[in-house]
Amino acid sequence: MAVHPYSPAGLDLPDYVPQRLSQLEIVGPYLGTSIFVLLAVWLVSGRCSRLSKVDRLLMCWWAFTGLTHLVVEGSFVFTPDFFSKENPSYFDEAMKEYSKGDSRYVARDTATVTVEAITVLLEGPGSLLAFYAIASRKSYSHILQFTVCLGQLYGCIVYFATAYLDGFNFWASPFYFWAYFVGANSSWVVIPLLIIRRSWKKICAAIYQAEKVKTK
Numbered sequence: 001m002a003v004h005p006y007s008p009a010g011l012d013l014p015d016y017v018p019q020r021l022s023q024l025e026i027v028g029p030y031l032g033t034s035i036f037v038l039l040a041v042w043l044v045s046g047r048c049s050r051l052s053k054v055d056r057l058l059m060c061w062w063a064f065t066g067l068t069h070l071v072v073e074g075s076f077v078f079t080p081d082f083f084s085k086e087n088p089s090y091f092d093e094a095m096k097e098y099s100k101g102d103s104r105y106v107a108r109d110t111a112t113v114t115v116e117a118i119t120v121l122l123e124g125p126g127s128l129l130a131f132y133a134i135a136s137r138k139s140y141s142h143i144l145q146f147t148v149c150l151g152q153l154y155g156c157i158v159y160f161a162t163a164y165l166d167g168f169n170f171w172a173s174p175f176y177f178w179a180y181f182v183g184a185n186s187s188w189v190v191i192p193l194l195i196i197r198r199s200w201k202k203i204c205a206a207i208y209q210a211e212k213v214k215t216k
Helices: 023-045 053-077 090-098 110-135 141-165 174-215
Strands: none
Touching (some): 023 053
């Protein structure tokens, strides 16, 4: 059995290749790229006077989450042998690092792969479409945001619930539990809840106004 840094220690990972990049070399570029995307969207969207600050912040979120789903999570879904590659890519190394907070990724747990595949195929494109809908002021913007956020919340519920039901012992240390398992995923709980609340109010207000017009 190959020696690895994951929990449980008895996890069998045939042909495991040790991680080559340090935590800083992985987290640093990810954070830097994320900040670049957020700033770029914020600055470019500021040229459109029709967009409110809330709309611009939402565009930042949808661009960030859409690219994260498609690029980072997509690399996990479509690279099942990432932990054993002799010449790993940055994304292979990133998934090895994240697996210290949830070893179900490196173990290719069926439920985890399924949730991530749905996220990549549906929520990734849906997030970028939401970005476009806000920028273009499309009539379906709020119902789309509401729907994608429900999908993200559902994915998070399944993700956390299956971890609990399967023993809740998938992190190498408390640091990785709080930094990766909890911290890295908390945005996909808090922000979708806020967006759902806002879009629900917008949808209800639009229906109310439409009903008022009909009764006149």
